[in-house]
Amino acid sequence: MSLKRLVLAALSVVVAALITVSLVGSYLEPQTQGQINLLQTNLSLQAHEWQELGDVATRDRLIGNVQSAIEAYEQVLATPTPQNQRLRLELGLLYADAGQRDRAFDTWQHLINEAQGATHSTAEVLMGLWADPPQLLPDAETLIKNALQGWFRDRALKRLYELQQRPDALTALTTAVQNRAQAAFYRLVLIGTTPLLGSLIGIVLWIVWIYQHLRRRPQEQPLPPLTAVPWGWETLWAGMVIWFALFFAISLVLMPLVRSFIGMALPLRSAMAQTLYALLTYALMTLAGLSWLWYFLRSFGKRPSDWLRWQGGLGGALRWGVSGYLAALPLVLLSSLISQALLKNQGGGNPLLEIILQSRDYTTFALLYVMVAVMAPFFEEILFRGFFFRSVQSYLPLGMAMGLTGLLFAIAHLNLADLLPLTVLGTVLSYIYWRSQNLGAAMVLHSLWNSGSFLGLLLLSGGTEAGF
Template identity: 45%
Template sequence: MIKDRQLYKLILSILTVIVVAMIGLQLVSSWTQPQAQSQLNLYESDLLLQASTWQETNDAEPGTSPLLENLWGDSDPVQQALKNYQKIKTSATLQSGPTDDPEKRAASEAFVNELDLRLGLLYARSGQVEDAIATWTPLAEAAPSPGNQRAVTAAILQGLWSDPPQLKPQAQQQLESQLKGWFRYQSLSQLYQLQQRQETLTTLRSQEHAAAEKALTRLAAVQVFPAIGGLTGVGILIFWLIQFAVKKRQSLPEAASTAPTIEPIEAQADQTPNTPQELAATVRWPVTTIWQVMVVWFAAFFCVSFVLPVVLYVAGAKPETFGARGQAYLALIQYSLLMGVGFSILYLSLKPFLSQPLKWLPLRWQGSWFSWGLSGYLAALPLVIVISVLNQKLLQNQGGGNPLLEIILNSHDRFSMGLLLFMVAVLAPLFEEILFRGFFLTSLTRYLPMWSAIGLSGLVFAIAHLNLSDILPLTVLGCMLGFVYTRSQNLLASMLLHGLWNSGSFIGLIILGSSVS
């Protein structure tokens, strides 16, 4: 028996080393990738530029809309976007560097070239025509082949702002197909003015005004509403602090016992807990069981992430060639497999200690779980936003991002978006809250003080996303999820918070992705 136990611990230790090494490799690898926030900043800049033209195309006198001024502050939107694009181009150029991967090199060059096209238009719009032409010239001369669409577009733009102007053939069709949003309207406006097509220019202004109105609505959705929610969250945080100070006690009481040798009451084992003390008392398994569940699940995560692409490769399928709907199906299948494996590991690990492991989870429709979940979401907004800004400055836009980001931003297929929304807003909160809060945090409360258990579970939750840029923000979010769960004693509260957070982020990405059409 002793030898079997020693062998069990040895195998678990070896598996732990492998899992920690895999996590470390993933985190180090993510350092070479740009943060998702950089791309989101570009989309938001484009949205801001488009919205700023509402005043120009409206009959109202300049300065008569305080709401618009509040949206972009005191700075000129064009200058604000110009600084943002310059900063991101510098970062992208440094990140590209020398590489032996031709696909990575080509993608990096294409991104920088796209930035140059837009930067030139921003220079031209701000009156820096010489800088605009200097930005377009290398791109226009890089490849004489007409098949290089960015080179063709750069040559057209260079001709439009040259002195004297040089109008290229098929200029209108090229600008309409290669440029989007504010950049397309600016280039076409210059073209129509040079061609003296006043009627067409008037129609373009009308279209630009309609686009600006839509952009204003989207800008309010991605800036104003989160700001209102964040201010409300600050009020909730202050209320909680005052409430706890008045009561002169810690916000979360310690578990009834932190000693692992004390056995909980048998009658409480399969009952839904009502207090933090009862929550800790339901934990009947040793530390090695906690260790086993988390390490085996991480190992299963890496196995599924490796095996599924191999199976597709053997079947002759190439995931990189899938369209938006195929990518959505693949993401849903992979996450469903992870859920099935995770629930199986959890059930089999707890079965020796609980007659009904599923009933042990604190899930109940009664109580104040809805108000805890909603208030927790609002309170998390200002905390995570502040940490995200600091994190972006600290990591200098490095650290990787969610692989689903590109699909969400660039896809306009509603069915695909519905599948992904179901995955992030329903499946992810269900599984991750059961694993990280329902099992992991609850188990830790028996062996650690409550706040330590919340902090550790939040950190592991963040690490599980395998991106350096996510660790600080998601640790804060994980701690808020843990706080809401332990206060409400109900997983429905943290599931609601988690679902609201993922849904809000998802909808924000869809709005930003639709802003560049």
Template identity: 40%
Template structure:
């Protein structure tokens, strides 16, 4: 065995340990999906406060039934109670696995927020006595410094809904500091009514009407666009499936399946590119370089505001891309000129239709798999760290940077690496279908969150399918770009609904 292969073997083992450790660590990390569901619920609660003009009322009633539902507050209460129950189960599980985990603190903070809001939803349902008991139980069971603000909030809310009411001196500031969105509106409305502050109450109601109208528009967007795409995707999959049954090898699904790539390099080059150029650069080199720089400059990235975090994420991905593509170039340099169809980018073909069709087809497949996957992981398993930042972000500059990172840089780099290089390289050792599956698995694992492996592998299969049929990286890049852009748009809309 040559020294190069020995070194490559050691680096491969190191990579397996690093990646395996990251996946294991992600088991106890919360998914973003539960938060997304709560953000959508909050948006629905805002929408219920909209009081349209009389001529629009019939249309609003139809909209309410289709998007908001008959009893949004009741559904919201059930949603919050379900998330609370799941958070408690996860907390008990994590306390057994990692007694000192940061996730425990996050879950406890989430439980505090949920219990306060559940009380407000109970009052909306006319269950005032239950709400008072919820807040009283919270006050009695939480006395640490970490929950002191929430305890004060619970005392304020309990006073407002007690009989007779008790208004604490700091009631308004406590509500404004610790509640947001529809929940803040409900608490402040109660306070202003009790204080007979009609002018402030009218101003609050007018502001809520504006927010509620915007919420209706946002709900329509996040419901209609995916709904149309989902319907179109199902129809497209059925049409393509029927065509394949009747036309076989002449169908669209079978296009280019008989055309093989000529792969002049072996498994050693494949490992070299991915072990050195992707996993070690991303998991070891980039974090190490940034860590050293920040230590010298005495900077803590955890203290960055959202704009600096956006630049930090872009810089991280820029170094990963530069390192990965450099390793790819020097690994393949001795094989130049490359055989036909390698890293093919052709603007003159129908790549746009392939990319768009792939996106529409991926929607029903990934959504179905994600729904099943969510039940399996019960809110745990981690998520892309970029998603929570984008969800809670309101800065337009940061949004542009996130878009450049997620919807342009990521699709270009990842498609070059996984579809442009890895997938065709694997066909030297296995069938095209197996190469699509294995490259999709590596694509999913590279995102370092164990709960996302199955949904991302499903997306990777569609990306691989589109690339192998179109033989054009532009098609899979477009699909990838559309997918990430749709995710960012949904996050922005849902996040803006919490204000």
């Protein structure tokens, strides 16, 4: 065996080990989806307060009630998370509102014994508010406003104003609650109906595409595969292994060194600091990946960009990209539900979701959006569809090549929670690339998918704020 093959074999073992450790390690982490589900639960609690929807029984049927929120919180809290203390504060309020005062006191007493700072003080305030007789502690209003959000803040303030006998404050709060509840209901409707309508359209598209395939006349030729590439399996393997090695070198070695250096003067605690760190990391990965592809492909007789298929122009890219997004919706949503059921709130998630949920300023949102909706679709589609799928469809049956590309695309995200949904999405991306013969279509689809997820998170997280 030549030295080159020995080095490649050793690098392959290292890359495979790092991927395996990352995937196995993600199983021990709670799914980010659990936090997203709680955001939707909190939005539902807030929308439930809108009296224009009818009486309490009607609102319970439409939106859910406190008991369903308790069950959602207990499910998430069954797995330890860094947000446990805040969630337990909120769970105690749910118990108290449901008339389960002993459970509320047990929950808050645990926080008083274990927590420190604002969480400890807020738990004392809440116990005092629901005690018999009540105990009104100093700075109760300030602590409630700073430590709680949305429905939970409103509930605690309502109890406080009632005990303090402040009718003016209570009237103003009631008006504000109704305004927030109305806005929360509209957000909830938008979040719930948009994927449903998109999925219905996507199902129709699949029916049409399958019908067209079945009705094809024998003399009609099916769409040809993309032009075969002149390199073989070993060259493809080397290209992907070296890219993964660059990925791990930047994310696990270079950027932690940069972070430790910056952290000496500026700890990366704020959402903006984390966003800039993530943006720099991804920019370096993109630059390194594109540079490697340029170097790798230039020896095969064309400019590297000539190996990427752009047939159909911008119009074709938009048409197929939008169609592909709608077609992907029902399949990915179904696979997400299956994944959640199998993993039972384990499996980790995309670390960018946590940053998005913590962000509160437009500059941070804009930078995150550029990263997820512009940079990621551009580079990842060049790598996985333009290079990898283009290569393997030269050696494998078309369906197998699409599935393999989707699986590798999912593995590259390094968490089990997204493994099945992203495999499905990656397979649809390959299918759209093949059907359109246009890499831009896959980029548009990828951008639309990330944009939809991003905007959905903004709607959910914004709905938990006291004012929006």
